[in-house]
Amino acid sequence: MIRLLALALMLLPAAAQAYSLTPQQIAPGVYMFEGVTEHFTRDNMGDIANTGFIVTEDGVLVFDTGPSRNYGQSMRLAIGMVTDKSVKAVYISHHHPDHFLGNQAFADVPIYALEHTIETIRRDGDAVTDNLYRLVGTPMSGTEPLEPSALVTLGRESIGGRDIELIAAGGHGGAGHADLMLLDHGSGVLFAGDLVFHDRTPTTPNAHLAEWHDALNQIEQLDFRVLVPGHGPSARSADPVQQTRDYLLWLEDHLQQAAARGLDAAEVLYLELPERFQHMGVLEQEYRRSVAHLYPEIERATLQDARTP
Template identity: 25%
Template sequence: MNYIIIVIALIVFFIENTFAENFKYNLKYVELADGIFVIEGDNTRLNSINGGAISNTSFIIGSKGILVIDAGPSALYAEQVISIIRSISSIPIKYLVITHHHPDHSFGVSSYQELGVEIIMSSSEIHRYEKYGKRLLRQMKNLIGEEWFLNTKIVDIENNKVFPLKINLGNHQIGIREYKNGHSEGDLVVVDIDEEVVFSGDLIFNKRAPTIPHANIDNWSKYIDILHNNKWKILVPGHGPIIRDKEELYMTKNWINYISKIAKEAVEKGLSPAEVFDKGISDQYKSYHLAQEVWNRDLPLLMKKYEYQ
């Protein structure tokens, strides 16, 4: 009997390690400022090649602890990020900020929980993660491939954070603020006060069309103005390359206001999505990565939303 148990355990170990070898994320990090690192995601759609790693993950190494921003799409991804951090520093990982519940930002959370890391997430987004997480995980497995999500699980997250929140990492003072009902119901923005680096989550996309499945366009647009007017040297968007020119923030604002305007006008005129699609996207926005794909998906969603307002 013991022999059979040992054999089964070895088989499971072999399978898990084979999956881990065959499904590795090609993660590379850059240091933006002293102790501040970013792993840039594949700035495109979810697919079986990138394993869902389409958003940016960052970490700040302070003298008293390490803070990670966004857990990524899976346990496998999170474990590889943790390995990268451990290759740089032995200082404890104390905090994980999840900017919002969307799977590409949150589904690696269990790997940090197992290390005893404190999870920071808005209460509204914890609710959405716990309510819809299992369904979204099934969808991710079907879309990308189940192998990428080995050991990925939806977990309970302690809901006790009040914002704004300040964290002392020693030589890095961190501020965290919640922006309600913007891109999501509770977007968290992280600021390294000492280095003047902002981590915007998906309030900002760079070089690609922003997605709006749970968005309040009016609030989101106002939040972009706030970020634009704040003092910072570097901004790490939720998706896309690092931003140093504040005017690049308006790529996101212009797109969301444009698609919202077109959707409202279509509803007022009684047009169908097909009739709007026939007119095409304005030339100003065709250069946005995934513009046509996002347009085709999000415009009908907005039109349906505005029909009942």
């Protein structure tokens, strides 16, 4: 106990607020930390995304590091509560700040990511970090964007007695290979990152919708038994994939119809949203952000079509 306390004091800067992270076991040796299905606030300390880890004989594999340095440190402490194994490697799903800003807490181990993720963090890391300081405040204290240190090798590999597959797709973080997933074949757990949302409205700041649908089809072909979405509870079915697809198909069709009716963005923002999505967290806020992200292009394409004889 004293050792743990000393470790806590060493890891946490004096003024930092601690996150109370409880590892949720979802399969033997596989855990997730479940974020709340809200937008970033000072109250939730930015803890809105899921992260997780897998214990192998050679050490612990971490999937995503959360929204702040303090979160990453809290993760590491919580991992230490369930295993004596040290952290062996970290994998970052994509470049959004709620998934990688805990990297500083893992600076002593390789942090793997796709090239798109590394380049985007290099380019936009400071701006997205500033934005989280604005939204979350004090819990961000000491957080700086730390770029992943190594390019991930895709494919299937035996790591510490586990059969791990790293899979690239795209559509949420951008076009091309912008989203990384991790499938542990033995337990059947798939960490899908933000390609899948569950009971939480999908975010679209960098979305490429056609590729996102390809990725959802690809996920359904994978041999998983437990699905860990980027946001929202885990599931023992592909239902969250269908929920994400349903919302994205509705969103695109809804915006296309609005453009065809000649509505301007200000009008589209306040249209009524379907009953079947009302249970999803952050619905109105994410819908309005999506109008800002997606409507200008959809409007342009619709007008272009109308002018083509």
